[in-house]
Amino acid sequence: MESAPTNPGRLDLARWLDEATVGWSRAHPSLARHLETRLGEPLPASWVGELDGFATTVATVIDPAVARCESHRELPRHVPYDGVGRRIEHVEFHPAHAEAASAAWAAGLLDTDLSLEGDLRLAGLFFLLAHVGEGGVACPIVCTIGLRRALERRADPALAERYVASLREVDSARAARGAQFLTEVQGGSDVGANVVVAVPDPEVPGAWRVSGEKWFCSVADADLFALTARPDGAPAGTRGLGCFLVPRTLDGVTPNGFTIRRLKDKLGTRALASAEIDFDDALAFPIGEVDDGFAVAVEELLNVSRWLNALGAAGIMGRAWLVASSFAARRRAFGRSIGAFDGVAEQLALLRVHTDAAIASTMALSALVGRLDEGTASDDEACAHRFLVNALKVVTSLDATACVHDAIEVLGGNGTIEDFSVLPRLYRDAVVFESWEGTHHVLCAQIQRDAARGLLTEGLERWLERELEGAPDGARPLAVRVHEAAHESIARLAPGRVEMLSGSAARRVVTRVTRCVQAATMLRAAGDDTAGAPATASAELFVARHLADGGPSPDWRALVAAVLGPLG
Ligand SMILES: Cc1cc2nc3c(=O)[nH]c(=O)nc-3n(C[C@H](O)[C@H](O)[C@H](O)COP(=O)(O)OP(=O)(O)OC[C@H]3O[C@@H](n4cnc5c(N)ncnc54)[C@H](O)[C@@H]3O)c2cc1C
Structure with a gap:
């Protein structure tokens, strides 16, 4: 029979684990304070309840599910054919992936209004979700939000009508997932060098056919792909690009003119399926005017991804702070709590301060997004948004990597152990947060x-x-x-x-x-x-x-x- 852990060091660690807080929303007092400031009124009781409830769900359902996906090394798998050799291009996930998605979708992140209130509510929920890192759920949620916005605000109303409700669905089993593919093998940053081509479909009025390779395609399991492609004969550079919607399948089974070359084996965001995909005459519908595609991609897709990337980085920092500070409160060395050592205390304080700064600035950015969505933003607010949506993507993602690194140092060697804490996973994800959505x-x-x-x-x-x-x-x-x-x-x-x-x-x-x-x-x-x-x-x-x-x-x-x- 296994004996109880009697070594005092192990007892301290066991207490630390037992005490792991699930009240993550209250553990960050600045979250409620900044939401209130931006809302301009006390946080409604319904919001407090919603944030507390979702924080518990993230801690007790989503986080363990994401940990299972990664710890079993059962990462997404490409299944090109069905049992009788028909091409299906499926992606199979560890069963825990669906558990995490079900809980995340049910929280309503996909169904918030495009308004100050709606965007702040989304911001609070997304900050908490990112306590698990990307987790195979954050990127699909971000891409789906971006696609819904692009369709609602830019697309032909009939196209929006066909798809928006499924993108706002909160039951993950019924919901459509969105993806966004800009990057091609010759360069991700230089989107103007895109060579994927679009030609008008001779038979379906208003539809196009898209062909070529996309090099980084996250959410390869998505139902609806938004992608950039150059209409045949359009000018070179970004101004010649269109933005198109490509449904995964037109009959519910057969891939719509695409094949997955392979899923990429990545440093981080490992529970997310990121593929290389070839398109060959895929049926596509323009989102907005065909010659306005780059503006649609930047304003509706990338700007939303950059905003939520910054919030996600804030969530990663928040989790790093909670792990490191609670550990320091329990861990002893040389007869003292490690938090009593100057160096550790300073490191912890800076971790907290950078988390506070990330929350403060990303909530300010969320309010700017909300005002722009409502059409009430002043010119100065539009300027501030233009700067912050890019600058905060840079600064918060760098801070997230640095903060997780410091948190790992606070945990010492234990910080590097995969099943001891979430920190190794957060570290890998934070590095990816730095590079995607713009370096x-x-x-x-x-x-x-x-x-x-x-x-x-x-x-x-x-x-x-x-x-x-x-x-x-x-x-x-x-x-x-x-x-x-x-x-x-x-x-x-x-x-x-x-x-x-x-x-x-x-x-x-x-x-x-x-x-x-x-x-x-x-x-x-x-x-x-x-x-x-x-x-x-x-x-x-x-x-x-x-x-x-x-x-x-x-x-x-x-x-x-x-x-x-x-x-x-
Ligand atoms: C895990 C993961 C998932 C991804 N998923 C998607 C996805 O779903 N859809 C999608 O479209 N993309 C996706 N990406 C691609 C991502 O957006 C690109 O990696 C990113 O835009 C950078 O492009 P690149 O990798 O080709 O780097 P490059 O553009 O080749 O850049 C290489 C280096 O050159 C620098 N550089 C390039 N241009 C300039 C310049 N003008 N001035 C100064 N420096 C410059 C960059 O900063 C970088 O340091 C994903 C990336 C990762 C890592």
Whole structure:
């Protein structure tokens, strides 16, 4: 008979596991605070209940299911033929994949309104979902949301009518999944080099036939693919691209003119099926005007993916913070709790602060998306959105990788063990979050181009000033410092100056402006706190870490203690 764990070290670890919190929404007080700030009113009781309930579902249903998919190494499998040799192009998953999807779909992420309330509700739920990393569910949800938006807002009403309800379905067994395929083998960033071709179908009015190879096709199991293709004879570059909807099958069984070459064996997002797919005369329907395809792809698909990627990165950081802080509260070394060592405490405090910054800024971005969806966004808000949707994708995904790395360090060797904690899986996923939906260099180059065209700086600075006006009285001096740093950094993005920046210099300036925005959004929601209270202390430590050059040197130890409070 197995004896009870009596070694004190094992007992501590067992307690840590037993105490693993499932109240993830309450474990991040800044989540409710920022949602309230952006909503402009106290969080309705129904939202609190919904967030708490979904946090429990993520912790007790989705997370274990995702862990099972990955720990059994039963990753998605390509099944090209059925038992009698007919081509079916199926993807088979570990059964736990359907369990995770069923719980995620039932939460209603796919059915939120395109409004301030709807987008904030989605943001809160998606942040919690991302506590499992991508998990084989986040990417399909994001792609489905993007496709629904593209169809609702751009497509011929008859096409939207045919498909939108199935994309909003909350029963995952009945729901249609969306996918979006832009990347081709000759280059993902250079979408203008796409060579997949579209020709009008001679028999079906309004329909097209699409042929060529797509190189990175996540959600290869999707029912509806959105893809970029160049109408025969259209101009080169992005302006010649169309955006098309390709149903997986036209008769419910036979693949609609496509074959899967193979599923890719990936570093992260391993429960997600990402394929190389060849199209050969697949029946396709244009989403919007055929010559407006790149705008549809960027505005309806990529901008949504980048926004939700940033929220997902915030969720990954949130989980890393919860794992590392709870571990530190239990783990002892040299007769002390490890959280009592300066280095560990500092690492934990910075983990918390970067999570707070990610939540603050992504909720601000979610509110901007909501206002744009409602048609109530001011010009300044549109500028802020244009900057943040790209800049936050860069900064939060880099922070997520760094934060998970630090959390792994807090757990020591145990942090590297696959079945000891979720951290190895989060680390792999975080690296993928960095590269898809636009690489860092490419997004910074995009910001540099937008800034050179005069589309960013003045509106962004006015928006940031209004954020800082909401800072609590006790944090005024901090707000002034953030404003000074922002003013100086945004000026470097002004037309006439921004063109002079090298790629790496542009990236540094974009990062610094983003840090200013993050600090401002943290202060905006710090409420009535006086300096030293956790929300303000968090902003102060963030400023000390990123924007303090030349400023007064803070009492680092006191700030770390104020941010962390008593661990455990
Ligand atoms: C797991 C996974 C799943 C994916 N799923 C999908 C999907 O479903 N649909 C889809 O369409 N795509 C998908 N992608 C592709 C992803 O969007 C691309 O990998 C990404 O856009 C980068 O393209 P690339 O890999 O071809 O890199 P490249 O474009 O070849 O870039 C290589 C390097 O050059 C740099 N670079 C390129 N252009 C510039 C520039 N102008 N200025 C400065 N630096 C530059 C990049 O930053 C990068 O460092 C997926 C990727 C991954 C990893």
